[in-house]
Amino acid sequence: MQTKGAPDQLVVVIDDDEVMRLSCQQILQKAGYKVETFGNGHAGIKRIQEAKPPLLIVDIKMPELDGFEVINIVRKIDTDLVIVVITGYATIETAVDAMKAGAYDFLPKPFTPNELRMIIDRGFERWRLTKEAQRLRREKEEVERKFVTLVSHQLKSPLVAIKQYLDVMLFTSKDQLPEKAADWVRRCQVRLGEMLTIIQDWLALSRIDSGSLCDRASSAELGKVVENIIGEYQQVPSGLNVTIKASIPSDLPPICGDPVSISMLVGNLVSNAVKYNRAGGSVSLKACRVGNLVTIEVSDTGTGIPPGAMQHLFEEFYRVKTEATQNIPGTGLGLVICKRIVHELNGTIDVRSKEGEGTTFIIHLPIAENKKEVEAKSGECK
Amino acid sequence: MSESKTVLIIDDDRDFVTAIETLLVSSGYRVATASNGREGIQQAKKVQPDLILLDVMMTERTEGFFTLQEVRRIPALSRTPVIVISSIYTDQPVFRVSPEAGWLPANLFLPKPVEPMRLLEEARRLIGENCQTASAGRKL
Numbered sequence: 001m002q003t004k005g006a007p008d009q010l011v012v013v014i015d016d017d018e019v020m021r022l023s024c025q026q027i028l029q030k031a032g033y034k035v036e037t038f039g040n041g042h043a044g045i046k047r048i049q050e051a052k053p054p055l056l057i058v059d060i061k062m063p064e065l066d067g068f069e070v071i072n073i074v075r076k077i078d079t080d081l082v083i084v085v086i087t088g089y090a091t092i093e094t095a096v097d098a099m100k101a102g103a104y105d106f107l108p109k110p111f112t113p114n115e116l117r118m119i120i121d122r123g124f125e126r127w128r129l130t131k132e133a134q135r136l137r138r139e140k141e142e143v144e145r146k147f148v149t150l151v152s153h154q155l156k157s158p159l160v161a162i163k164q165y166l167d168v169m170l171f172t173s174k175d176q177l178p179e180k181a182a183d184w185v186r187r188c189q190v191r192l193g194e195m196l197t198i199i200q201d202w203l204a205l206s207r208i209d210s211g212s213l214c215d216r217a218s219s220a221e222l223g224k225v226v227e228n229i230i231g232e233y234q235q236v237p238s239g240l241n242v243t244i245k246a247s248i249p250s251d252l253p254p255i256c257g258d259p260v261s262i263s264m265l266v267g268n269l270v271s272n273a274v275k276y277n278r279a280g281g282s283v284s285l286k287a288c289r290v291g292n293l294v295t296i297e298v299s300d301t302g303t304g305i306p307p308g309a310m311q312h313l314f315e316e317f318y319r320v321k322t323e324a325t326q327n328i329p330g331t332g333l334g335l336v337i338c339k340r341i342v343h344e345l346n347g348t349i350d351v352r353s354k355e356g357e358g359t360t361f362i363i364h365l366p367i368a369e370n371k372k373e374v375e376a377k378s379g380e381c382k
Numbered sequence: 383m384s385e386s387k388t389v390l391i392i393d394d395d396r397d398f399v400t401a402i403e404t405l406l407v408s409s410g411y412r413v414a415t416a417s418n419g420r421e422g423i424q425q426a427k428k429v430q431p432d433l434i435l436l437d438v439m440m441t442e443r444t445e446g447f448f449t450l451q452e453v454r455r456i457p458a459l460s461r462t463p464v465i466v467i468s469s470i471y472t473d474q475p476v477f478r479v480s481p482e483a484g485w486l487p488a489n490l491f492l493p494k495p496v497e498p499m500r501l502l503e504e505a506r507r508l509i510g511e512n513c514q515t516a517s518a519g520r521k522l
Contacts, residue, residue, distance in 0.1 A: 153439055160495045161395055161397035164401040165397065168401045168405045172408045172498075
């Protein structure tokens with residue numbers, strides 16, 4: 001079967017032999033291609049750079065630049081260019097070498113017009129498929145990106161409306177509601193809050209996956225992030241009356257990562273440290289510099305993690321199930337998010353825990369790229 | 383408050399609007415509503431609100447942002463306080479942006495659903511601040 005080349009697709013021919021150039025031109029123009037021929041590598045490469053054609057036919061044996069050199073150069077200009085090699089001394093070795101260098105196919109001289117046409121049609125089809133695949137991949141990525149945003153918005157909207165009604169109802173007419181009804185409304189608020197948190201965590205994970213979070217080129221001031229987080233907790237005090245203490249050296253260098261990711265990371269750890277604490281307990285946040293890394297420690301005075309649970313801690317939807325933890329709300333995604341963020345930012349996360357005494361999460365994150373040279377004395381661990 | 387202040391709610395979620403409208407009316411505000419950006423701009427010009435509450439994702443994914451820019455281009459509304467209330471902010475700490483700040487000149491971002499007490503406090507604060515600047519401006 002002979003496929004018809006798309007009209008007006010450009011084929012560049014580089015060959016020092018004029019007869020060869022002319023015959024290629026005639027055969028391929030008849031087949032519907034636009035053909036431009038060049039007598040040496042330099043002129044041909046220049047044209048490829050300008051026109052980015054789908055196809056190149058190049059002779060192997062030429063004075064000045066030979067075919068292999070031409071292939072090496074044009075491969076760097078356009079990785080999708082389909083290259084067909086013409087070789088006068090057809091040995092398997094030359095053909096293999098040409099393929100290794102990045103040619104798509106080879107044509108031994110002498111060849112018939114039909115052989116040339118078939119090889120070029122096939123080459124063009126390959127180029128078309130490559131481009132098509134690239135377009136589809138881009139479209140798919142775009143759809144996935146939009147899907148996550150839209151679905152999470154669609155999932156959230158009804159929940160938001162319901163919770164907003166309940167919030168306003170309780171706020172404006174609490175006294176008119178029977179005690180039991182008010183209590184149930186509060187339970188509904190809590191359960192809706194849980195659902196919203198799951199969607200939010202799921203969205204965070206897909207944003208990490210799609211690369212729209214965890215920007216390594218950004219930098220974050222840990223002091224500011226921690227200040228914001230503590231501020232949020234002071235606005236909404238937990239029922240356990242847990243105090244949060246932070247000691248972040250003011251001269252701590254900025255850490256690698258965007259403030260949103262860092263805030264999500266530290267926020268999740270602080271949230272856990274508060275939730276899994278004892279009444280009247282405390283959470284302590286410490287940070288210091290160790291060489292080109294910043295160490296962040298988040299410790300609580302809670303019940304600690306049972307040794308058997310340690311290995312599952314960073315698994316999706318895993319939650320420690322003990323009598324003490326059964327009424328603590330959570331999605332089982334918080335530590336997964338932490339681990340993913342730390343991983344994306346080229347850091348590490350560890351945990352130390354003693355049952356009955358408390359848990360400490362230790363994070364190491366690189367210092368922001370352009371701050372590494374700064375005098376290492378600042379904010380060093382004592 | 384000697385005379386009641388007007389709040390314009392621009393949001394495509396009818397239920398959210400009803401809930402917030404109830405909250406504001408019960409606290410003595412007059413409320414106008416609009417269900418999309420275009421309608422919101424018309425209403426804003428008509429009622430000259432003391433405060434605008436604005437959603438982000440309406441018919442278009444970023445409708446609120448463009449609506450906000452348009453509001454700021456109208457001289458009579460250029461200094462009207464705007465609170466952007468959107469569920470896209472729930473995973474980020476609340477942050478404050480100066481009204482002069484570039485492309486998103488909102489006074490405040492609040493996550494959705496919004497804490498009733500918090501909304502009332504911020505509304506009172508922003509309307510109060512704006513009245514002060516306006517009267518200071520008149521004295522000059």
